[in-house]
Amino acid sequence: MTKEVLIKQLSDLVRFKTLSGNVEENTKALDYVQELIGQGFEMERIKNGKAEVLMASVVKGNSPKYCYMVHVDVVSGRDDQFEMKIEDGKAIGRGTCDMKFSIPLGISLLKEAREKQIDFCLMITTDEEVGGLEGAKLIAERGFSPQILIVPDGGENLNFVDKAKGVCQLKLVAKGKPAHASRPWLGKNAIDPLLKLGAELLKIYGENNLTESWKTTMNFGTISGGTSTNQVCPEAEMKIDFRYPETDSIENIVSVVEGKIKELGLEVEVSKLSTGLPTFTDVNDPEVKRYIGVMEEAFGQKIVVKQTYGASDARHFAGLKCPVLMHKPLGGEIHSEDEWIDIDSVMTFCEGLKKYLGLNS
Incomplete structure (x- = not known):
């Protein structure tokens, strides 16, 4: 050539x-x-x-x-x-x-x-x-x-x-009940459990994101939910991208996420998006x-x-x-x-x- x-x-x-x-x-x-x-x-x-x-x-x-x-x-x-x-x-x-x-x-x-x-x-x-x-x-x-x-x-x-690290992308979905934002007690905000879960996951993986390392990292790719500021959000979803080394696994990452959901008493559905082995x-x-x-x-x-x-x-x-x-x-x-x-x-x-x-x- x-x-x-x-x-x-x-x-x-x-x-x-x-x-x-x-x-x-x-x-x-x-x-x-x-x-x-x-x-x-x-x-x-x-x-x-x-x-x-x-x-x-x-x-x-x-x-x-x-x-x-x-x-x-x-x-x-x-x-x-x-x-x-x-x-x-x-x-x-x-x-x-x-x-x-x-x-x-x-x-x-x-x-x-x-x-x-x-x-x-x-x-x-x-x-x-x-x-x-x-x-x-x-x-x-x-x-x-x-x-x-x-x-x-x-x-x-x-x-x-x-x-090369493996990839594990998850979609988390939470459902709530709509209400007027002035009366939030009448509804159930679907964003709340995702925020609580996210905060707990940051305690586990957040440090790994700060500097270059061969550890499992986590990125909140998207968080979406609601259509109006003055409405209690009835449904929300969050997509997370994990990159993991050969010492971790997709099964373990899913287990950690589902374990936190259970520990916090949240109602959140977990499904896999794109995954791949290291x-x-x-x-x-x-x-x-x-x-x-x-x-x-x-x-x-x-x-x-x-x-x-x-x-x-x-x-x-x-x-x-x-x-x-x-x-x-x-x-x-x-x-x-x-x-x-x-x-x-x-x-x-x-x-x-x-x-x-x-x-x-």
Whole structure:
């Protein structure tokens, strides 16, 4: 892949407004990718709800040696952010770093893998930004089990990610009884129990939010209820996002929340939204050591191993215990107005991947 091809394809991809849930734009983007891939591959397009997954493989089967998993969906942005620009060797635009840069690479690697008959699969999802519940999760549940999962969707400053926190998002609903705000004793405010519960949960998890730590953190994402200031709220809900390390679990978090509800004598219903297991990769695994060694040679510097706090589609494959190679080129400002990826770094990353996969031998 030449630098010119990278820039052209990345610019075209950025132009698609592939917000999660925008079925039309994501379909157009995948159509474009499929056209670039061309003929001669095992190609499958799986639609599920508002998501679609494109899978292109060199060898037919459900357990390729290498799966290169990326996503084409992005978060929202201004119209001008969907027109990529080049400044000081950086490609700037929505999704350049998270993570459309990876798609031209994946197409190039796929084509070269076919020439060498390397068992390689390119998987592109369209709902990673909203949890991957209709995309990657479905593929995992169907029994897709790669031997090695390559996910260029984490790690800053060329860091290799050895572990990522799991996610547990809960919805809490409380119901009350409406009344005029001047006579609150005639009603039952649904917001009150959520506030009481929230205060108790902060006593447990609040300290973990104050500084960087490998402990379970909690974020009150939304609290909603009521339609008028002068009415006692009849129904309210609160959504909480927990990020937890491998020493905690979804079951334990739910147990803590439900335990506090019972202890306080509250009437609050708990349901799960998006959940995912923590991912962990043993850096002493021979494949991981080989990968890091190849990338250190390619970039001419030491690759630092570090954990990440965000989640990716890799969470849905955590149960496989296969090595997850989570690493990416230099980039930054994801989800911001100035999101960028370094073009030369992408090219070096591509060369490193080619060597690791045995494509340049």
